[in-house]
Amino acid sequence: MANERFDLVIKVGGEGGEGVITAGDFLTETAARAGYWAVNYKSYPAEIKGGYAQSTVRVSSERVYSTGDSFDILCAFNGEAVEKNMVFLKRAKDESKPKVLVYDSTDYQPAEELENVIYYPVPLSELAKDVMKAYITKNIIALGVLSELFSIPEKSIKDAIKAKFMRKGEHIVEMNYKAFDLGRQYVRENLKKVDPYKFPEPKEPQDVVIMEGNQAVAKGSITAGVQFYAAYPITPATTVGNYIVNDLIKRGGWLYQAEDEISSLGMALGASFAGKKAMTATSGPGISLMSEFISYAGITELPIVIVDVQRGGPGTGMPTKHEQADLFICAFGGHGDFPRAILAATTVEDNFYLAIEAFNLAEKYQIPVFLMTDGALAIRSEVFPTPKVEQREDGKVIVRGQIPYGVEEIEVVNRWIYNPEEDKEGRFKTSTGRFLRYRTDTPDGITPMAIPGDPNAMHAITGLERTENTDPRFTPEIRVKQMNKRFRKLQTLLREDADRYYKDMRIDSDNADIAIISWGLTASIAREAAQRLREQGYTVNEFYPRLLWPIKAEVFEEFASKAKRVIIPETNYQGQFAFILRATTNLKDLISYVTYRGEAFIPKEIEDFAKMAIEKDIKKGWFTPSDVYGTVVGAI
């Protein structure tokens, strides 16, 4: 029993402002306190106040990376929450496990009894209003109900409640404990448990943190040593700024709220030129506005990190919805040819480590680096092992932990600053003593920067093509040498660093039934689908690259050669990553499997499509879940 896998998905849904999201957060923290792992996918209403909100918490004895196909337990704070989830409740009849519906019975009764659904009516609102005399305790009463029904460890959940409310005073903690106990008592006195779901005994808690996606970006960037953050509010990227602002000030930096996204990137580049690590975070529309400065960063070779928390596009699109459709603009946006790199996070945990890596690549290669994440990752929270940061006396910063893409540690990289002591022979000086900021013949294409205040290396930067000592000039010879210098940096990156981001690869067979390549949030879902396929006897190879640009073609080509077919699930219409791979490798027969409905795949959709591809011997093409099921259905 002790070794049996525990895996439970609890969804809490209701009116925004009723504590739905908070209840989900409590369940997540409770899992961590009880020694289990948790992923919590939150969905806020688009409205400023009110509207439907929900929180889906998956608690497991193993690390899990998605919230699964559907919930086991739905705790509905109102009738709307039941109706919104009716499609899933109705599917219970075809599923092996029952679904449980705990609902607020104060003003609502389900119209029909669904097959394989277990109903627990609890008058949550009535208890809150009439017994507690405090409507705001409704969500805590609900937690008491869930705790009693499903044996969610009382101490862990009470500790989570206390941790949240102790700042507000002992009497607030007591009131919430009372509400919690009321929920438990109601269940004992009024309900008979008939479902199979039971939380196991709590274990010794592990050394973990709980972070939201945007928070992990913020914490990673702080670890990397960011000193300047330019912010312009945009859903769903805004909270990166919310989360970073205090830490940044404590580290001697500053967050500047810009007047628009063009300014954000301009300011961040100014700070970078002045010698500080700088970043901005935005979403698709902001990337569009920043494009000119992205190109400028490319030619002036200024290190910069741009976080794209993607949302549904195009235009204003679907600001609160999940999509991965900015890969083209991050890879190709901005005029002219210039080197850049793109990292993409598959989980909240990735966000933390890849934020550090993004700064490392930007500082080492003096290029714009994108960290791509998305709206679903932004507000999802995860329990993951605490990253360990060692700050050495010599100023070095080393980050260790269970880095999810398979590297041992990350050493924080700082840019190469010109030091005349290291340049006795004057390699980076003209005969008249001028600084050669852009000397063209270094083997790796990288040249030292200099920061204001150093009298030895004064220079001007310009967006014009320039000589090695930064004078504007565009003869064919200068142009070709400078362009080659800039792009040589990308070749160096492919040679020296790309493999770091290609380690999350699993080869079951040299002739696997199917291979999956995926990126971003979709990768964390594909991973679960792959495991299920494997359990059904298929051979599955998997590859979840964190570096999406530039592309090391031979790695993808070799990976693809070991399977009968390659599917690339992603949430955009055009199959953007598949498109890039077709363009940059010799792989032409790739299968794009896409959805663009504003919600992520569920594992089952990838699993079922993979089986269809194997059975029908599909080798290439473009497919959506409609090709599998014949209908368009929202998954989450």
Next chain:
Amino acid sequence: MAVLTAKDYRSEVEPTWCPGCGDYGVLNATARALAELQKDPSKVVAVSGIGCSSRLPLFLKGYNAHTLHGRAITFAIGVKVARPDLDVIVFTGDGDMFSIGSGHNPHVARRNLDITIIMMDNKVYGLTKNQISPTSRDGQYGSLTPYGNVDGHINPIMYMLTFGATYVAQTYAGNLKHMTKIIKEAIAHRGLSFVNIISPCPTFNKFDTYKYYKDHLIDINEDLGHTELDNFNKAMEMAIRWDDNYRDPNNTKAHIGVYYKVEKPTYHDRIKEVQERIGREEVIQNLIDVCKPKAI
């Protein structure tokens, strides 16, 4: 350290402006002002956008940045916030600052960043060969306005006063002495200083010429007795008066002099106050560990 002269502030790059361009004078005056202030060239950051005037930082010694059209102010803010010890000067033009880049002006001014903005106002787009700008006079001919300008103009002085600049002055590229004095004051001023320099374009602007200004300049401080420099209303009155020069150029004078000068806390003063209030955290791990479930 040896005493630096104006030429110590000039780079090896030779200007590419047309003969007679007012911007040569601005370059000379800037170098002189920096020499009079004995600024360390490596700690002066000149930032510009795009346009004839925006080439100027390339001709100065130091850590300078020729950025994007209309975006010099944004870049300059990043430099100044990151490194408050540096003197940051924006060189811009009427099109760069008041057309494509106009969205940044209110925000740099209201925050009172300690940055100097020097705008070379030639009332025309020169680099793209003669189009009207936001400061062009009514009826001015350009390649896109062969029928004469019907757009109306803006008054940069009034705008920058309204936006909250704490030093606002106007000078003239043909008067090296006055220009040097004003630029020097503007750089020394703590807070956002804005200097509009009437800088004739002999190639494309056939109205705002040296000949015209020879007879039309008036010093608001000396000739008009505008000496109450911290009086915002009086500064606005002067700015409105100058506006008449647009409407009836042959009968009214063009102003030079200081409109407004007032000491207020700078953006950086306020940053420092916040930083001191919030305090420092040297250990990165502590900032991560706050995400652990709180000990009970």
